[in-house]
Amino acid sequence: xxxxxxxxxxxxxxxxxxxxxxxxxxxxxxxxxxxxxxxxxxxxxxxxxxxxxxxxxxxxxxxxxxxxxxxxxxxxxxxxxxxxxxxxxxxxxxxxxxxxxxxxxxxxxxxxxxxxxxxxxxxxxxxxxxxxxxxxxxxxxxxxxxxxxxxxxxxxxxxxxxxxxxxxxxxxxxxxxxxxxxxxxxxxxxxxxxxxxxxxxxxxxxxxxxxxxxxxxxxxxxxxxxxxxxxxxxxxxxxxxxxxxxxxxxxxxxxxxxxxxxxxxxxxxxxxxxxxxxxxxxxxxxxxxxxxxxxxxxxxxxxxxxxxxxxxxxxxxxxxxxxxxxxxxxxxxxxxxxxxxxxxxxxxxxxxxxxxxxxxxxxxxxxxxxxxxxxxxxxxxxxxxxxxxxxxxxxxxxxxxxxxxxxxxxxxxxxxxxxxxxxxxxxx
Amino acid sequence: xxxxxxxxxxxxxxxxxxxxxxxxxxxxxxxxxxxxxxxxxxxxxxxxxxxxxxxxxxxxxxxxxxxxxxxxxxxxxxxxxxxxxxxxxxxxxxxxxxxxxxxxxxxxxxxxxxxxxxxxxxxxxxxxxxxxxxxxxxxxxxxxxxxxxxxxxxxxxxxxxxxxxxxxxxxxxxxxxxxxxxxxxxxxxxxxxxxxxxxxxxxxxxxxxxxxxxxxxxxxxxxxxxxxxxxxxxxxxxxxxxxxxxxxxxxxxxxxxxxxxxxxxxxxxxxxxxxxxxxxxxxxxxxxxxxxxxxxxxxxxxxxxxxxxxxxxxxxxxxxxxxxxxxxxxxxxxxxxxxxxxxxxxxxxxxxxxxxxxxxxxxxxxxxxxxxxxxxxxxxxxxxxxxxxxxxxxxxxxxxxxxxxxxxxxxxxxxxxxxxxxxxxxxxxxxxxxxxxxxxxxxxxxxxxxxxxxxxxxxxxxxxxxxxxxxxxxxx
Numbered sequence: 034x035x036x037x038x039x040x041x042x043x044x045x046x047x048x049x050x051x052x053x054x055x056x057x058x059x060x061x062x063x064x065x066x067x068x069x070x071x072x073x074x075x076x077x078x079x080x081x082x083x084x085x086x087x088x089x090x091x092x093x094x095x096x097x098x099x100x101x102x103x104x105x106x107x108x109x110x111x112x113x114x115x116x117x118x119x120x121x122x123x124x125x126x127x128x129x130x131x132x133x134x135x136x137x138x139x140x141x142x143x144x145x146x147x148x149x150x151x152x153x154x155x156x157x158x159x160x161x162x163x164x165x166x167x168x169x170x171x172x173x174x175x176x177x178x179x180x181x182x183x184x185x186x187x188x189x190x191x192x193x194x195x196x197x198x199x200x201x202x203x204x205x206x207x208x209x210x211x212x213x214x215x216x217x218x219x220x221x222x223x224x225x226x227x228x229x230x231x232x233x234x235x236x237x238x239x240x241x242x243x244x245x246x247x248x249x250x251x252x253x254x255x256x257x258x259x260x261x262x263x264x265x266x267x268x269x270x271x272x273x274x275x276x277x278x279x280x281x282x283x284x285x286x287x288x289x290x291x292x293x294x295x296x297x298x299x300x301x302x303x304x305x306x307x308x309x310x311x312x313x314x315x316x317x318x319x320x321x322x323x324x325x326x327x328x329x330x331x332x333x334x335x336x337x338x339x340x341x342x343x344x345x346x347x348x349x350x351x352x353x354x355x356x357x358x359x360x361x362x363x364x365x366x367x368x369x370x371x372x373x374x375x376x377x378x379x380x381x382x383x384x385x386x387x388x389x390x391x392x393x394x395x396x397x398x399x400x401x402x403x404x405x406x407x408x409x410x411x412x413x414x415x416x417x418x419x420x421x422x423x424x425x426x427x428x429x430x431x432x433x434x435x436x437x438x439x440x441x442x443x444x445x446x447x448x449x450x451x452x453x454x455x456x457x458x459x460x461x
Numbered sequence: 462x463x464x465x466x467x468x469x470x471x472x473x474x475x476x477x478x479x480x481x482x483x484x485x486x487x488x489x490x491x492x493x494x495x496x497x498x499x500x501x502x503x504x505x506x507x508x509x510x511x512x513x514x515x516x517x518x519x520x521x522x523x524x525x526x527x528x529x530x531x532x533x534x535x536x537x538x539x540x541x542x543x544x545x546x547x548x549x550x551x552x553x554x555x556x557x558x559x560x561x562x563x564x565x566x567x568x569x570x571x572x573x574x575x576x577x578x579x580x581x582x583x584x585x586x587x588x589x590x591x592x593x594x595x596x597x598x599x600x601x602x603x604x605x606x607x608x609x610x611x612x613x614x615x616x617x618x619x620x621x622x623x624x625x626x627x628x629x630x631x632x633x634x635x636x637x638x639x640x641x642x643x644x645x646x647x648x649x650x651x652x653x654x655x656x657x658x659x660x661x662x663x664x665x666x667x668x669x670x671x672x673x674x675x676x677x678x679x680x681x682x683x684x685x686x687x688x689x690x691x692x693x694x695x696x697x698x699x700x701x702x703x704x705x706x707x708x709x710x711x712x713x714x715x716x717x718x719x720x721x722x723x724x725x726x727x728x729x730x731x732x733x734x735x736x737x738x739x740x741x742x743x744x745x746x747x748x749x750x751x752x753x754x755x756x757x758x759x760x761x762x763x764x765x766x767x768x769x770x771x772x773x774x775x776x777x778x779x780x781x782x783x784x785x786x787x788x789x790x791x792x793x794x795x796x797x798x799x800x801x802x803x804x805x806x807x808x809x810x811x812x813x814x815x816x817x818x819x820x821x822x823x824x825x826x827x828x829x830x831x832x833x834x835x836x837x838x839x840x841x842x843x844x845x846x847x848x849x850x851x852x853x854x855x856x857x858x859x860x861x862x863x864x865x866x867x868x869x870x871x872x873x874x875x876x877x878x879x880x881x882x883x884x885x886x887x888x889x890x891x892x893x894x895x896x897x898x899x900x901x902x903x904x905x906x907x908x909x910x911x912x913x914x915x916x917x918x919x920x921x922x923x924x925x926x927x928x929x930x931x932x933x934x935x936x937x
Contacts (some may be wrong), residue, residue: 052921054712056705090526093706095922
């Protein structure tokens with residue numbers, strides 16, 4: 034199986050013509066003039082819409098809140114949208130595969146399409162069974178900082194210089210994860226914790242076309258990997274096999290892990306405007322991650338650590354559930370151990386420690402039901418989940434059990450978490 | 462009158478209310494009378510209900526759609542103007558290109574007051590017309606939508622009263638009082654416009670009203686949003702965002718009724734009116750007659766087809782056309798003509814008249830185009846259900862009571878008919894007493910969350926991403 038993912042999947046913003054009443058509120062609201070209409074339909078220009086969500090709550094009908102996974106190159110044009118009486122069905126995984134795209138849950142860890150996980154499925158709410166992505170908030174928490182997005186597009190990437198690159202897992206193991214620091218020099222590249230960037234690997238793919246960018250979550254806080262410098266860090270796992278264990282060589286991850294200090298990298302982004310941390314004092318953060326899903330958690334934790342050190346920030350609890358196959362493969366295991374216990378409550382789960390039973394993050398969440406339940410009950414708590422798609426359902430189920438054990442009504446809690454932008458799932 | 466109410470807190474606003482003591486005092490006088498009116502004429506029996514309402518606390522997208530359960534009496538009726546542009550200029554009429562007015566020009570004072578009072582009068586009127594509907598709501602979801610509309614009509618009244626208090630001195634304050642004294646349908650002191658004195662006795666009427674008559678609101682507000690009087694333009698611009706919800710309730714309400722009727726027609730494989738009525742759904746001919754009625758009553762609201770007032774309002778920069786900015790003519794309209802209808806020798810004929818005098822007709826035709834598009838969306842529900850039946854708006858001269866077409870007897874398809882033919886056939890064209898009695902007989906309150914009356918389908922989605930079975934109203 035070829036490692037390369039040829040097609041970037043996006044979640045295209047569309048308006049349901051069956052429900053829309055053509056009231057013009059969205060068009061009047063849109064700050065970027067991405068919405069327009071003819072005598073028939075209201076439509077969204079995929080080239081202009083930046084998913085700022087300003088149109089969502091003013092829409093009286095809910096028709097505005099539709100998102101379809103499509104290959105970016107096959108996004109629905111305005112002409113197509115004008116012709117619709119109904120929204121087209123979601124592309125099936127077969128159709129996506131036919132155009133060369135892989136679904137997020139089939140794609141290797143390094144191909145996180147951040148945009149693809151930002152928005153809940155419109156249809157998910159009616160699924161009878163628990164459908165984890167439907168719990169994902171489409172808005173950031175109220176005290177989030179404003180995120181800049183899409184400053185550099187695929188056609189106009191910027192260049193960063195590698196200023197650091199080292200293995201942040203224990204050396205000598207087959208799998209290694211690199212901590213890579215990129216410096217932007219004088220070019221603006223403002224990012225917030227939880228945002229991601231795209232790296233464009235050099236060269237061309239099997240079809241002779243330039244590689245498409247791969248997205249990575251930023252692992253450093255807003256004021257730089259080194260405070261006060263225009264640099265960021267990434268957490269990149271060297272991909273040497275696919276999810277079935279067959280050997281493959283990840284184009285972008287190997288490119289990144291092999292970079293030398295001083296090398297130049299093409300970068301696009303930043304991306305993401307919902308998976309953002311709360312900034313108000315007393316806000317609690319629950320972080321649940323596996324593997325390189327720890328990158329945004331490291332960024333948020335480090336920002337809180339710097340604030341605390343500066344003496345400008347009081348209170349707010351941090352609770353981390355972090356899973357990996359073994360301790361040796363857990364990124365940042367060493368630095369994590371040096372964080373004060375009264376600063377962050379760390380819970381590590383290892384699923385492949387020889388001679389020990391397999392433990393997953395959701396097992397730890399249940400063990401810590403008492404403390405986690407207290408946090409779930411607090412309106413100041415925001416929850417972030419990042420890692421492999423397969424963890425999502427187990428984590429949401431564990432959260433449900435913990436909430437119910439605490440005497441909380443899960444659906445009520447889940448809907449307020451979602452509405453208030455306090456539960457964010459980003460899985461791949 | 463309590464002195465302890467902090468009006469700057471109590472009334473969310475973006476007009477620096479607390480800085481204007483005169484205005485604040487005026488609103489302090491008016492506010493208890495408004496609450497008194499709400500208690501008398503607002504939704505019947507609703508005092509203790511907690512309703513899941515959208516409240517505007519500012520005009521930006523984040524601020525104006527705040528949702529939560531509140532008692533309607535405690536709804537924070539705010540005063541919001543869209544952000545101003547100090548450079549804004551007048552886009553039409555004789556003052557085209559001049560800076561927009563932030564105060565009322567003396568020579569336009571009487572006309573502006575009349576425009577604002579006429580608009581303001583419709584707001585409490587519709588609350589009065591709809592005050593019994595909560596007792597027969599087909600679901601909590603629908604009840605919530607009704608109440609949302611009611612509180613927002615209340616807010617629109619506040620918006621107009623703010624302009625009257627702020628810019629029209631004593632006579633403005635008197636007009637503001639009078640807005641609370643007139644009553645919909647009252648023989649001695651009726652509301653100003655005809656359609657606002659009609660009854661809204663059942664939910665089919667309500668949905669037709671919110672579809673057609675609130676759409677008239679959209680077009681009137683859009684025309685006022687072009688006004689050279691900047692506070693009026695900014696106020697109405699913001700009101701339009703709320704008006705959208707009202708039209709949504711109407712459009713989706715009728716659509717859901719059609720969906721349910723079509724489903725039963727398919728189940729029973731019949732379009733027989735008696736069988737469908739026996740099965741507890743509203744037959745399509747009845748829906749068509751309600752449509753004919755509400756459509757014709759609503760297009761009367763645009764006024765006489767030739768009106769020197771309309772010309773004056775336009776030329777003096779008080780009231781523009783719908784989407785003035787998107788039109789490519791000279792925005793002065795002198796010497797241009799427009800076609801209006803009249804009856805000559807028993808036939809409807811078109812006649813060219815000066816466009817300035819025909820601006821009511823221009824706005825009416827814009828409204829008609831917009832309405833027809835929505836009716837076509839209703840027809841898609843029938844089409845999707847595989848039914849050959851279609852709804853149609855009647856001819857614009859049908860059942861008119863204002864302008865040159867008033868009193869002309871016309872079939873919905875536009876054929877002029879004799880007085881006798883009209884009498885013989887009007888029951889086919891307009892709702893009859895027995896239609897209304899049948900529809901009224903279906904009405905009954907459904908209060909279990911997620912449950913809907915038999916005659917209407919559930920909506921495709923809930924409000925503010927809440928599930929359809931959410932408890933939108935708590936009765937306490």
